[in-house]
């Protein structure tokens with residue numbers, strides 16, 4: 001028997017299909033959220049757990065190979081092997097449906113479908129549950145509700161990180177994660193733990209700078225997330241090494257590897273994982289910003305969470321002192337203070353970068369109240385495009401006076 005209300009995510013780029021499905025599932029007592037493609041889908045999945053995911057296999061017009069859908073399915077199932085995915089294929093797409101079932105889909109529906117039958121199919125797929133591998137302990141309802149930590153980002157570095165997480169997660173290998181603070185080190189540690197056989201037990205988290213907290217190592221089973229081993233002096237590191245139980249799986253978070261003494265390094269870093277700063281993965285910064293805008297819009301009751309082209313260009317080249325956390329805060333604030341959830345470049349309090357423009361300001365040109373970086377020209381072009389070459393609107397979006405924007409347009413030949 002299926003409980004009355006289920007949360008379902010539909011991944012489909014056709015708004016008419018989404019609306020029709022929303023009504024059909026709502027009438028059956030369920031909640032249906034929609035995502036217009038893989039990027040939005042991963043963002044939704046990072047925010048909450050869905051009982052089922054309905055996945056259209058082709059997103060682009062004229063595309064019928066199912067390749068995009070299969071790639072999306074592979075990522076969803078890799079992040080959460082218990083995900084209940086039902087794929088939707090064209091009537092002639094039996095080959096794609098078979099490939100999807102082999103790749104971990106629970107069921108498939110052919111177009112065109114009857115809404116009532118599709119709802120029943122999804123309810124049945126949920127009720128059947130995931131086929132558990134032999135020896136898997138039963139998950140508690142609380143575990144089933146917890147959101148698996150998801151690392152968003154399509155940069156080569158993030159794709160490699162996700163692959164590594166899935167490869168080393170299930171093993172007992174110790175891992176040390178480095179990278180700038182706020183850049184996703186803890187999230188990565190949690191993702192590794194979530195892919196491990198101890199996933200149903202919360203990891204022990206210890207800030208090693210607080211020696212009193214070390215006593216929690218004594219009764220820790222499963223996984224321990226150990227923060228800042230690199231901040232301890234050599235003597236303390238040796239004491240720590242003696243204190244860590246042999247069977248404990250350690251995931252350490254450090255600013256740098258160099259200060260860790262070799263003996264402790266051997267215990268903590270069978271594998272080293274380095275998370276690059278956002279500045280080295282600019283597309284991820286934009287993708288994450290869109291994700292945070294959607295979350296903030298839902299949280300603050302704004303009709304949409306959207307970034308203008310100028311805002312995206314600014315985000316791509318900005319330096320975020322607190323990395324992803326700093327970006328999330330800036331977007332959250334901008335969405336909150338906006339009228340309808342649309343964020344323009346001027347609304348982002350971008351971290352100051354010494355630039356030619358600032359030098360010009362210091363020399364008496366006071367019309368730049370916005371720190372433009374090397375990518376100034378790109379931002380101006382994006383703002384002009386966004387505002388259909390209306391200079392007043394583009395200037396307002398950039399936080400510049402009309403005169404200042406005209407001067408810059410002349411300088412860049414725009």
Ligand SMILES: Nc1ncnc2c1ncn2[C@@H]1O[C@H](COP(=O)(O)OP(=O)(O)OP(=O)(O)O)[C@@H](O)[C@H]1O
Pocket residue numbers: 046150151152153180181182183184185186187188253288324325328
């Ligand atoms: N790739 C990512 N996808 C989605 N969210 C991310 C990603 N990277 C970071 N975040 C989010 O950014 C915030 C900061 O990340 P996290 O806490 O993992 O950083 P950290 O490096 O452990 O920071 P610190 O060591 O200072 O606590 C968290 O809310 C996290 O969920």
